Structure formats: structure tokens, C-alpha cells
Amino acid sequence: MHKKGFCLPKKEFGTLFTALQSFGEVIAPVKKDKFLRMEKIENPKEITWEGISWFSSKKYVFPEKQTLFKFKGEKTEKWNENPSPKVLFGLRLCDLNAFAINDKLFLNQKPKLPFYKKFRENLLLVGLWCDTPQDEYCFCDSMKLQHKYDLCLFDRGDNFHIKIGSPKGEKILKKLKLKAEDYEKELAKCEKKLNTTDIKKYFENNEIWKKGEKDCLSCGTCTILCPTCLCFDIEDESNLKGTCGKRCVQWDSCMYKDFTLVSGKHHFRGERLDRFKHRIFHKLDYFKEQFGESMCTGCGRCIRGCPTKIDWVSLINKGTSDK
Amino acid sequence: MKKKCSQTKNFIFSKNKKMAEDEIVFLPIDKISQQTEDQFLFRFKTTISHDPGQFFQCSLLGIGESAISICSHSENFFELSIRSVGNVTNKLCNLKKGDQIGLRGPYGHGYEMEQFHNKDMVIIGGGSGVAPLRGILEHLSKYREKFGTVEIFFGFRGEKDILFESDFEKWQKKDMSLAFTLSEEHKHPKAKKGFVTNILENLKVTKNKLIFLCGPPIMITNTAKMLLEKGFMKSQIYVSEERQMKCAVGRCGHCMIKGKYCCTDGPVFRYDELY
Ligand SMILES: Cc1cc2nc3c(=O)[nH]c(=O)nc-3n(C[C@H](O)[C@H](O)[C@H](O)COP(=O)(O)OP(=O)(O)OC[C@H]3O[C@@H](n4cnc5c(N)ncnc54)[C@H](O)[C@@H]3O)c2cc1C
Ligand code: SF4
Ligand code: SF4
Ligand code: FES
Numbered sequence: 001m002h003k004k005g006f007c008l009p010k011k012e013f014g015t016l017f018t019a020l021q022s023f024g025e026v027i028a029p030v031k032k033d034k035f036l037r038m039e040k041i042e043n044p045k046e047i048t049w050e051g052i053s054w055f056s057s058k059k060y061v062f063p064e065k066q067t068l069f070k071f072k073g074e075k076t077e078k079w080n081e082n083p084s085p086k087v088l089f090g091l092r093l094c095d096l097n098a099f100a101i102n103d104k105l106f107l108n109q110k111p112k113l114p115f116y117k118k119f120r121e122n123l124l125l126v127g128l129w130c131d132t133p134q135d136e137y138c139f140c141d142s143m144k145l146q147h148k149y150d151l152c153l154f155d156r157g158d159n160f161h162i163k164i165g166s167p168k169g170e171k172i173l174k175k176l177k178l179k180a181e182d183y184e185k186e187l188a189k190c191e192k193k194l195n196t197t198d199i200k201k202y203f204e205n206n207e208i209w210k211k212g213e214k215d216c217l218s219c220g221t222c223t224i225l226c227p228t229c230l231c232f233d234i235e236d237e238s239n240l241k242g243t244c245g246k247r248c249v250q251w252d253s254c255m256y257k258d259f260t261l262v263s264g265k266h267h268f269r270g271e272r273l274d275r276f277k278h279r280i281f282h283k284l285d286y287f288k289e290q291f292g293e294s295m296c297t298g299c300g301r302c303i304r305g306c307p308t309k310i311d312w313v314s315l316i317n318k319g320t321s322d323k
Numbered sequence: 324m325k326k327k328c329s330q331t332k333n334f335i336f337s338k339n340k341k342m343a344e345d346e347i348v349f350l351p352i353d354k355i356s357q358q359t360e361d362q363f364l365f366r367f368k369t370t371i372s373h374d375p376g377q378f379f380q381c382s383l384l385g386i387g388e389s390a391i392s393i394c395s396h397s398e399n400f401f402e403l404s405i406r407s408v409g410n411v412t413n414k415l416c417n418l419k420k421g422d423q424i425g426l427r428g429p430y431g432h433g434y435e436m437e438q439f440h441n442k443d444m445v446i447i448g449g450g451s452g453v454a455p456l457r458g459i460l461e462h463l464s465k466y467r468e469k470f471g472t473v474e475i476f477f478g479f480r481g482e483k484d485i486l487f488e489s490d491f492e493k494w495q496k497k498d499m500s501l502a503f504t505l506s507e508e509h510k511h512p513k514a515k516k517g518f519v520t521n522i523l524e525n526l527k528v529t530k531n532k533l534i535f536l537c538g539p540p541i542m543i544t545n546t547a548k549m550l551l552e553k554g555f556m557k558s559q560i561y562v563s564e565e566r567q568m569k570c571a572v573g574r575c576g577h578c579m580i581k582g583k584y585c586c587t588d589g590p591v592f593r594y595d596e597l598y
Contacts, residue, residue: 071384231576234569238385263408286582
């Protein structure tokens with residue numbers, strides 16, 4: 001897809017930064033204690049320009065814990081706060097796509113989750129293009145990612161090329177009066193590939209998944225780190241008398257055994273193997289059936305962060321290439 | 324192919340109140356009757372439009388929500404049969420007439436009865452699983468002439484666990500056959516000893532029959548296996564599945580069965596949709 005682009009000399013980056021700050025507080029990748037995190041910054045000098053953030057940015061649309069409504073007696077009062085506008089700066093294409101994927105589930109279908117819409121509307125997504133993979137875990141070029149952003153920066157040495165992806169982005173960039181230019185760049189070529197040909201065939205083939213069964217700790221780290229894992233729990237909190245309190249939505253994980261518990265102590269995915277497979281199949285197949293595209297962006301976080309380094313991509317490749 | 328769930332058309336909640344999608348409506352309990360030691364029948368004097376098999380999310384603020392099937396089919400009221408098994412259901416079962424329950428729904432894809440006109444209906448239920456099936460039976464009683472033969476098979480644990488026994492005679496009078504088993508030792512004159520599968524041995528296999536199955540997971544698995552071995556086709560069997568449910572609108576992921584959402588694609592599935 002060809003998108004309009006403009007040239008910004010790097011030494012004038014401050015003008016863009018000011019324009020972004022006029023939208024809202026700027027959250028950008030910052031290296032701290034060896035980890036790259038998304039943090040609020042005041043000065044462009046704080047930005048770390050290499051690497052992919054350890055955590056995804058999903059919490060900016062879907063906080064770990066979010067009030068749905070408060071109640072007092074039988075009176076309920078809907079959550080109706082106005083989140084402060086934020087610029088998420090320096091998102092990689094995988095994470096930009098994650099927003100689009102989460103939108104499919106939470107924004108484009110009815111009933112909407114009211115808080116998701118509010119948080120989403122108050123975000124400006126500014127990408128940072130990957131010329132090379134950020135590390136050996138990235139496999140985004142196997143995942144058919146699309147240009148989804150408000151603005152996206154391409155590093156051209158002394159200049160940035162900035163593409164506009166939405167009217168929201170255009171409005172910000174217009175303030176800068178930049179020179180238009182033509183520039184296209186392919187996404188990084190990753191060494192890690194995911195071969196999903198005929199993947200359905202391998203679901204029932206438990207041989208492939210043995211390592212997942214043996215090494216998985218059901219710790220849920222993969223689901224916490226994944227930018228599109230947003231399964232949730234609904235929980236009530238109240239004072240001791242139960243007269244007032246709130247109902248909250250909270251991140252949950254399909255890797256936990258109790259995720260499918262029903263009365264009679266029956267677990268529908270009581271086996272570790274079933275949970276491990278379920279997550280991957282939701283990412284690669286079930287979501288595709290529902291929305292026409294994969295739920296995985298190839299960001300590699302679930303492998304990068306797994307305490308036992310279960311590389312499900314290579315497990316699948318082994319299956320799909322052994323014919 | 325994704326089936327459109329019928330929930331949107333069923334969001335009508337009493338004549339003038341249109342239930343917003345995520346809105347909880349508080350209704351007073353009009354009548355409570357104890358059915359077993361730990362199961363109670365709640366009646367609400369409100370009309371709703373729904374298919375049998377659909378369910379409500381029943382809320383007690385500060386405690387939580389539980390999915391409960393609508394087990395009636397009437398123009399004047401609706402009923403929920405609730406078994407006390409945990410946090411929410413224990414508290415629900417301790418409520419009194421006039422107390423309020425928060426409800427949202429009805430949710431899910433139930434039994435679309437018009438599809439089954441002229442079919443021979445076989446209703447098989449185990450334990451609490453007979454609750455959603457009672458909705459079908461109430462519909463059949465009302466529109467009996469639109470359907471073929473009706474055979475009912477229920478299984479309960481003991482004499483004290485039998486549900487809706489006071490309805491049995493009414494259904495039999497409407498030309499529906501009914502047999503049931505009790506798995507514990509008992510002295511009930513009409514019940515056979517054993518599991519519901521024991522009384523299904525003589526069930527005749529015909530092409531015009533449809534089977535409606537609901538019960539605990541193990542009962543569903545065993546019964547479906549037996550029916551398939553007898554020669555019924557997967558497409559003749561409808562199961563109502565139970566899963567942990569939180570959102571009831573296809574978002575939270577808890578109820579997923581393979582790629583399907585039990586809350587919106589189900590809870591009623593044709594067997595070949597899932598297995
Ligand atoms: C479509 C559907 C229809 C149902 N119809 C009825 C009915 O007509 N009558 C009836 O008595 N029960 C019915 N149930 C089961 C009922 O929802 C659970 O027994 C109830 O949610 C248990 O909640 P609790 O807080 O009392 O128990 P706890 O054990 O304290 O619950 C802990 C958590 O697990 C979840 N949970 C536990 N068991 C179940 C379960 N079986 N299904 C879903 N979530 C569960 C609850 O959401 C809760 O958050 C139905 C369930 C489903 C899915
Ligand atoms: S991070 Fe690894 S060990 Fe933990 S649940 Fe995920 S796959 Fe299993
Ligand atoms: S499944 Fe793994 S690689 Fe795919 S989006 Fe989630 S964290 Fe990234
Ligand atoms: S109950 Fe939340 S997705 Fe079905």
C-alpha cells in the first residue's frame with residue numbers, strides 16, 4: 001500500500017516531539033535495568049531507538065484491571081472517566097498490527113467494551129519501521145502485517161521519512177509543514193519463519209506438541225507478554241457488608257488450569273497439552289476463522305519471555321516441513 | 324461458517340424496556356419453590372422473548388455473575404432453576420420472595436423450535452441438565468400438534484434429586500412418553516435403577532428423530548457415544564454445552580470450545596459443529 005510521506009531532518013525532531021506532545025503525553029521505548037520499556041518521556045533524548053519493548057502496549061487500551069461499574073446498594077454507576085490522551089511512540093509494525101487485531105474483537109463488534117473504546121480513541125499510534133529484525137525471536141515477516149498506524153517513522157540516516165496512516169496522524173503532521181517525498185521500504189527479513197501451511201492437520205498430531213506439554217509450566221507469562229492475548233475475568237469487589245463496591249475486568253490466562261473450571265471440579269482443558277495447543281490455535285486458526293486474519297503478529301514475545309524457552313514456531317515448522 | 328447468534332433479536336426485555344446490550348436490569352423474585360435439597364426454582368413476572376436453551380447472566384452485586392438457563396416457556400413469566408454450588412449460586416439460593424436479582428440477557432443461541440416442526444423429538448437430560456430441556460418441553464406442550472412423537476429420558480442421582488417431577492404427568496398427558504432412572508438405590512415406583520443410558524437401549528433409530536441432550540460433561544460424552552454407536556447421525560444430535568462463562572458476549576475467551584464461543588455460537592450446538 002502506498003502512503004503519503006514527508007521528510008523530517010533528524011535535527012528538527014524536536015518540532016515533531018512538540019507536535020506529539022500537543023496531542024498528549026508521549027510514551028516511548030526507554031531502556032531501564034536492561035529491559036526496554038514503554039515509559040512517559042519529557043525529552044526526546046530519553047528514547048532508545050533499537051529493540052522491541054519487553055512488554056507489549058496492550059495495557060494502554062485494556063488495563064490489567066479495569067472498573068466496569070461501581071455500585072452502592074442496587075444503584076450502579078458506569079465507569080465514565082475520560083482517559084488522558086497519549087502518544088505511543090516507537091511502536092514496531094507487529095505492535096501496531098496488534099492494535100488493529102484487538103480492535104476487531106473489542107471495537108468493531110457489538111456490544112463494545114465501553115472502556116476500550118475510550119482508551120483507544122485517546123491514543124495516537126506512532127510507528128518506528130524495522131529495517132532489520134530486532135532480535136532472533138522476531139518472525140513478523142511470516143505474518144502478513146499491514147500498514148496500520150497514525151504516523152510511522154522510517155530512518156534514512158540524516159532524515160526521517162514519515163508516513164501518514166490516518167486523518168488523526170495527518171492533523172498532527174500538518175503542523176510541521178514538511179516537504180513531501182516518495183520512499184518505500186520493505187519490512188525486515190527475519191531469519192525465523194513460521195510455516196503455517198496445512199496447519200489444521202497438525203492440531204490433532206500430539207507428537208509435535210510434546211515439548212510444549214513437557215516443558216510448559218502453565219505460568220502464563222506468554223499470555224501476559226502477548227500483545228493480542230486479552231482473555232479476561234470479571235470480578236466483583238465490595239466492602240465487608242457488601243453494600244458498595246465495583247465490578248472489574250481483569251486479565252486472565254488460558255494457560256491456567258482453572259480458566260475452564262466448572263462446578264463439579266471439572267476442567268475442560270485440564271491437561272497442559274490442551275492448554276498449550278489452545279493458545280496457539282486461537283492465535284493461528286480460530287481467530288482467522290472468525291475475522292479472516294491471524295491473531296499472531298510475529299513479535300516473538302511469548303518465546304523471548306518463556307522461562308523454559310518453548311519455541312512453538314519451530315515445533316510447528318518441524319511438523320509442517322516433515323512430509 | 325459462523326452462525327449468526329440470535330441474541331440481538333432477543334434483547335427485548337418486557338414490553339417497554341429494551342434491554343441494552345450490557346445493561347443489568349434488576350427484577351424482584353415473584354415466587355421461589357424448593358426443588359431439591361440444593362436447587363430452587365425462581366419465577367419472575369416479566370415477559371421476555373427467547374428461545375429455549377438461552378440463558379441469563381444472573382448478578383449479585385459484590386459477589387458475581389452466573390449463567391443460568393431459562394427453563395420455562397410462557398408469555399406471562401419466566402423461570403430459572405438454580406443449583407447452589409458456589410459463591411454466587413449459594414447466595415442466590417438464599418434470597419427471598421421480593422428480593423432483586425440483576426439480570427442481563429437473554430444470551431446465546433438456543434433451540435430454534437420452528438426448525439424442528441414435524442420432527443420426532445427425543446429429549447435426554449441428566450441432573451441439572453434437565454433445566455434448559457424443560458424450556459423445550461414447555462414449548463412442545465403448547466404447540467404439540469406441530470411436532471411428531473416426543474420421547475423423554477431423564478437421569479437423576481437419587482429420589483430426592485428428581486427435578487420438575489410435578490410436570491411429568493402434564494407432559495405425559497400431552498402424548499409424550501417419559502422414563503427416568505435413578506443411579507442410587509431407591510424405592511420410587513416409576514424409576515428404573517441405573518444411568519440414563521440404560522433406558523436408551525431400546526430407543527429406535529429413525530431418520531426423522533432429533534435428539535436434544537443436556538447434562539454433566541461425562542453424561543453428554545457417554546450418551547453421545549452410545550447414540551452414535553446405535554446408528555444416529557451426528558447431525559441428528561443437539562447438545563447444550565456448559566462452560567465457565569464470564570462475559571457471555573464472545574469476548575473473554577473462557578467458554579471457547581475449539582474455535583467456537585459457547586456463549587454466542589452455543590450453548591446449543593449441533594453435535595457435528597463441535598465433534
Ligand atoms: C449456558 C449455561 C447455563 C447454565 N444453566 C444453569 C442452570 O439453569 N441452573 C444452574 O444451577 N446452573 C446453571 N449453569 C451453571 C452455573 O452457571 C454455575 O453453576 C455457576 O456459574 C457457578 O457459580 P458459583 O459462583 O456459584 O460457583 P463457584 O464454584 O464459586 O464459581 C467460581 C467461578 O467459576 C465459574 N463457574 C463455575 N462453575 C461454572 C459452570 N458450571 N458454568 C459456568 N461457570 C462456572 C463461575 O463463573 C465463577 O466465577 C449454567 C451454566 C452455563 C454455562
Ligand atoms: S511462558 Fe512458556 S512455560 Fe509459561 S505458560 Fe507460556 S509456554 Fe508455558
Ligand atoms: S503469539 Fe507470541 S509471537 Fe504471536 S503476537 Fe503473541 S506474543 Fe507475539
Ligand atoms: S463467556 Fe466470555 S467469551 Fe463466552
